[in-house]
Amino acid sequence: MTNHTRAHGKAYLVALAGSALVLSACGNTNAGGGGGGGGEDGDFEPTGNVRMIVPFAAGGGSDIAGRATAAGFEDASGVTITVENIEGGSSAVGYSNFLGENGNPNVLLATETALIAVPITQDVEYTYEDFTPIMMLGQDFTLLVVKDDSPLQTCADLVEKAESERTVIGISGATGLDNLVFSLLENETGVELDRVPFESGAELLTALLGGQVEVISTNPGEVAGQIESGDVRPLCAASEERYDYDLLADVETAAEQGIEGIAVAQFRGVLAPGGITDAERDYWIGIGQEFEESEAYTSYIEDNMMQPNTAYGDDFTAVLAENDETVGSILEDQ
Known part of the structure; x- marks a missing residue:
């Protein structure tokens, strides 16, 4: 297997010194009660097709991540997952559309640093706290x-x-x-x-x-x-x-x-809408953990030369909170 460049030390956007990522990088975590397929009572299964929103145009890194994740989640769940590109406003249009899916566990979104940066720089109606973090796939320099x-x-x-x-x-x-x-x-x-x-x-x-x-x-x-x-x-x-x-x-x-201080990584991950139940969240966390163990996940990471640092549920939320503070400090200096 190909070795990976690991983010560490003073990498800006996802500090491995943070407790959330230290926990998750060591292997699978059932973050915040996140676990296997059925959730708390084993009573949730998706009904009908599931959509994976990509808030950017086709062909870029976010689209690649969204399609790889949709395929991996589809294999792990047995549920058809279709990808929908909703571009515009540096991702704001896609996230705003996703905000309207509050409470719907049959819609997911392929997320990255724009989730944090857009609410800092634009007048939008959402922040990362309005959504349900499921899985961080890894880091991308x-x-x-x-x-x-x-x-x-x-x-x-x-x-x-x-x-x-x-x-x-x-x-x-x-x-x-x-x-x-x-x-x-x-x-x-x-x-x-x-x-x-x-x-x-x-x-x-x-x-x-x-x-x-x-x-x-x-x-x-x-x-x-x-x-x-x-x-x-x-x-x-x-x-x-x-x-x-x-x-x-x-x-x-x-x-x-001779140029210090520009080593910066972004996270790539999966969100569910806000307002879903614990059982629905835990189901998707379990699917994410199955995906992480698959050859498809390894291929995605290696084909895109990423770092396979994963986080789930509450651990992913903690990573997002760290990013929110750090990205805000960078953008304030512009």
Whole structure:
């Protein structure tokens, strides 16, 4: 099995020093009473089809996560789970739609850092506390990448260029992990970057390849094919350590290039609506635990070069609370 780069120490968005993740990273946890399939009284089973909402366009990391999770939960439960992309507003439209499903255990949502960032930066009617955390799948760091013909070779080159001339970067919405990485880079180095927002990671990559932007920050799973083909090239990894995956083993971290403080990971996970019963929550936690033990889960993590740090139920809620505090502090510095 391929080794994984593990988040630790001062990684911003999901600190392994936090008690919730320390517990969950050691194996499966029945967080807050979360357990096997039937819940407290064994009296819940989904009726009819289940929907998995992805609050971003098809093709990006969130879409990949949502479809992998839907397939894994479907195999574990025997229930048909269909994926529905509801994009717009840097995920706000999808989450707002999900808010309207309060009390409905037959709808799930593929979540990530926008769950925390959007309510901090936009006037929306929800926060993470309005939903029911089920499972954190793992963590996802980013790479800063350019087209292969770019004159930039490192992230230090990017900073040097931005110190003297306009430098255009692409971001997938104002609240995505990539924007947080670039904000930390600006805070650390004092440069200013010109942002062009897009609705998804797929659109972001298209813009880079088309020459609309010079640099993007993206999850490895979204760009691995283009790195293999030679169409794009990493400048550095915004991670604590180098990746152990063969494709990225030679990519230096930003810290190795003299840029500290931008190692940042986002969580990927699954939510149920607020207002569901304990039995309904526990059923889905049990399905998530079954998924974690499957080859499909291992393949998802390794194919997307992620870190398999899981958390369930109340442990996942604690991770979200830590993220809320940390992301808020990053965005306040913009």
